Amino acid sequence: MKKSVASLSNVSKYYGKGSLQVRALDGLNLEVNQGDYLAVMGASGSGKSTAMNILGCLDRPTKGTYELNGTAVEKLDDDSLADIRNKELGFVFQQFHLLQEVSALENVMLPMVYACVPPLERKERAADALYRVGLENRMNNMPNQLSGGQQQRVAIARAIINQPSLLLADEPTGALDSKTTEDVLNLFDQLHTQGITIVLVTHEDNVAQRAKKIARFKDGKVIEISQN
Numbered sequence: 001m002k003k004s005v006a007s008l009s010n011v012s013k014y015y016g017k018g019s020l021q022v023r024a025l026d027g028l029n030l031e032v033n034q035g036d037y038l039a040v041m042g043a044s045g046s047g048k049s050t051a052m053n054i055l056g057c058l059d060r061p062t063k064g065t066y067e068l069n070g071t072a073v074e075k076l077d078d079d080s081l082a083d084i085r086n087k088e089l090g091f092v093f094q095q096f097h098l099l100q101e102v103s104a105l106e107n108v109m110l111p112m113v114y115a116c117v118p119p120l121e122r123k124e125r126a127a128d129a130l131y132r133v134g135l136e137n138r139m140n141n142m143p144n145q146l147s148g149g150q151q152q153r154v155a156i157a158r159a160i161i162n163q164p165s166l167l168l169a170d171e172p173t174g175a176l177d178s179k180t181t182e183d184v185l186n187l188f189d190q191l192h193t194q195g196i197t198i199v200l201v202t203h204e205d206n207v208a209q210r211a212k213k214i215a216r217f218k219d220g221k222v223i224e225i226s227q228n
């Protein structure tokens with residue numbers, strides 16, 4: 001049997017109260033197993049980002065349970081959540097979210113500072129991760145000296161640096177042109193082949209086709225799971 005990485009059972013997330021209440025998630029069930037490469041699709045407002053925020057321990061469900069590697073996340077305090085985010089999860093966003101004041105190398109080193117990795121090892125591992133994403137010649141560049149695709153590759157290197165059990169990417173190619181999108185998707189393929197578990201949100205069919213499975217969201221739940 002495959003090992004469960006993330007398991008959302010009957011998860012709801014409500015915003016606001018009374019007649020203004022929005023049910024961003026409404027009884028969502030989703031299983032992510034080790035080695036999965038899952039694309040999440042669905043109309044705008046269907047709850048994709050809310051689900052990613054919960055999977056990423058950035059937010060808690062209003063109802064339901066979330067188990068990450070067998071741990072019931074909703075029972076943890078904020079410090080434990082921050083610890084899990086750093087050790088178990090990697091994030092990639094549409095707008096890269098790099099620190100503008102520091103180099104590519106230092107951006108990739110940052111998660112290891114929080115994980116208390118010794119300084120020399122940080123530098124070695126960050127350089128190795130930048131090599132893995134093909135940026136060995138851009139390590140000392142500042143983010144504004146890099147193209148969008150290069151910045152996204154730095155963000156991916158940063159996301160995988162602590163060997164997360166789950167890589168979460170919300171519209172990672174949404175701000176990229178088609179050539180650069182292809183580069184980033186090739187990189188995800190490579191990471192998946194190396195054993196990284198990936199959940200990627202996209203509204204583009206050609207991007208979703210690169211995943212192994214597609215979960216379609218509607219009104220805060222999964223209405224269909226298909227295999228590619």
Ligand SMILES: Nc1ncnc2c1ncn2[C@@H]1O[C@H](COP(=O)(O)OP(=O)(O)O)[C@@H](O)[C@H]1O
Nearest residue numbers: 015022023024043044045046047048049050051
């Ligand atoms: N912080 C928030 N406060 C209030 N409503 C929110 C908040 N975040 C999301 N929503 C609402 O929840 C629903 C789902 O949003 P979201 O998860 O961002 O959808 P998607 O990523 O699929 O476009 C939408 O109706 C959105 O307006």
Ligand SMILES: [Mg+2]
Nearest residue numbers: 048049050170
């Ligand atoms: Mg969204």
